[in-house]
Amino acid sequence: MAEESFSDFYYSSTDGLKLHARVYGDGANGARPVVCLPGLTRNARDFHELALHLSHKAKRPRKVVAFDYRGRGDSAYDENWQNYNIGVEAGDILAGLVTLGIEHAAFIGRSRGGLIVHVLAAMRPALLKAIVLNDVGPVVEGEGFAHIRAYLERAPQPASFADAVALQRTTHGPAFPALTDRDWERMVRALYRDEDGKPVPDFDPALLKTITSLDLAQPLPVLWPQFQGLTGVPMLAIRGENSRLLSAATLEEMVQRHPAIETITVEGQGHVPMLETGALPARIEAFLDRAEQPA
Known part of the structure; x- marks a missing residue:
C-alpha cells in the first residue's frame, strides 16, 4: 500500500503545541476505531x-489513528523537556481524540x-473498549530499563541507513533472531528520519533527560492499582520471548488478575515485538473483532 493510504492530522495541545497523528481508513462500516501509541523515542511510523x-486488509476495516507524542516524529518539540512525561502525553492523546470526535x-x-494506556484508564475509563499491550505491563524491569538507557546514552550516529x-x-540482534533483512530495514526507517540521505533519530534529544535524570538505584514505580482499572476491558498482552522489560512472571501475574486477558509470546523477538511480523496482524485483528462482540 502506498503513502496515500493515510492522511496527516495536526491539532493543538492544551498548551498550544502543534501535534501530529496519522489517520488510516475512515471506519465507515461502524467498526470501532483503533488508537496506536508508540514507545519512548518512537513514532507513528512503527x-x-x-x-x-x-484499515484496509481486515475483514472489518477500521479507522486507525497512530499518534506522534510531543517531541517525536512530526509533532513539535517542547521547550520544556520536563513536559515529556506520561501524564502530559496522555492529556495530548485525549486532546487529539476530542478533536477527531x-x-x-x-x-x-x-x-x-x-503505560499511557494505564493513565488513560484512570483519566477517562469509558474511552477504552479493548486494549493490546505490546511488551509492557504494570511492572517495568529495572535491568531492562537500564539497558535501554545505556543504549540511548551511547548510541553512535550512523553515517548512512546501511550503517543504521x-x-x-x-x-x-541477539534478542531478535527471528527478524529478516526486510524487518531490520523497516525498523530503521521508522526510527530515523531522512535528512539529505543521512539517518537522524526522529525525536528531540532533550527527551533523553527524562531517563538520565532517573535514579536507577531506586525501584521503578509499579502500576498494579492502575492495572486494576483495566480488568473490566478485554485485553491482549503480547510479550517478546527475549524481553528484558516485561518478565514472564509479570505476565503471569497479569493473567491471574485480569479475568478476560489473552496472551501471546512472540518467539525470536525481545523488547519490543514488531506487530507487523508473522501472524500478529491477523491475531490482533481477530482479538479486536472478538472484543467488539456482545458478552
Missing part, C-alpha cells in the same frame, strides 16, 4: 504496516504507549 492491515476506541500501546541497519542488528 504502526504503519499494522495500520494498513487493520472519537469517544470510544480500542488501544494498542507499545512499551511507553502501554548494521548498528541495530549489532545492538539488538
Whole structure:
C-alpha cells in the first residue's frame, strides 16, 4: 500500500503545541476505531504496516489513528523537556481524540504507549473498549530499563541507513533472531528520519533527560492499582520471548488478575515485538473483532 493510504492530522495541545497523528481508513462500516501509541523515542511510523492491515486488509476495516507524542516524529518539540512525561502525553492523546470526535476506541500501546494506556484508564475509563499491550505491563524491569538507557546514552550516529541497519542488528540482534533483512530495514526507517540521505533519530534529544535524570538505584514505580482499572476491558498482552522489560512472571501475574486477558509470546523477538511480523496482524485483528462482540 502506498503513502496515500493515510492522511496527516495536526491539532493543538492544551498548551498550544502543534501535534501530529496519522489517520488510516475512515471506519465507515461502524467498526470501532483503533488508537496506536508508540514507545519512548518512537513514532507513528512503527504502526504503519499494522495500520494498513487493520484499515484496509481486515475483514472489518477500521479507522486507525497512530499518534506522534510531543517531541517525536512530526509533532513539535517542547521547550520544556520536563513536559515529556506520561501524564502530559496522555492529556495530548485525549486532546487529539476530542478533536477527531472519537469517544470510544480500542488501544494498542507499545512499551511507553502501554503505560499511557494505564493513565488513560484512570483519566477517562469509558474511552477504552479493548486494549493490546505490546511488551509492557504494570511492572517495568529495572535491568531492562537500564539497558535501554545505556543504549540511548551511547548510541553512535550512523553515517548512512546501511550503517543504521548494521548498528541495530549489532545492538539488538541477539534478542531478535527471528527478524529478516526486510524487518531490520523497516525498523530503521521508522526510527530515523531522512535528512539529505543521512539517518537522524526522529525525536528531540532533550527527551533523553527524562531517563538520565532517573535514579536507577531506586525501584521503578509499579502500576498494579492502575492495572486494576483495566480488568473490566478485554485485553491482549503480547510479550517478546527475549524481553528484558516485561518478565514472564509479570505476565503471569497479569493473567491471574485480569479475568478476560489473552496472551501471546512472540518467539525470536525481545523488547519490543514488531506487530507487523508473522501472524500478529491477523491475531490482533481477530482479538479486536472478538472484543467488539456482545458478552
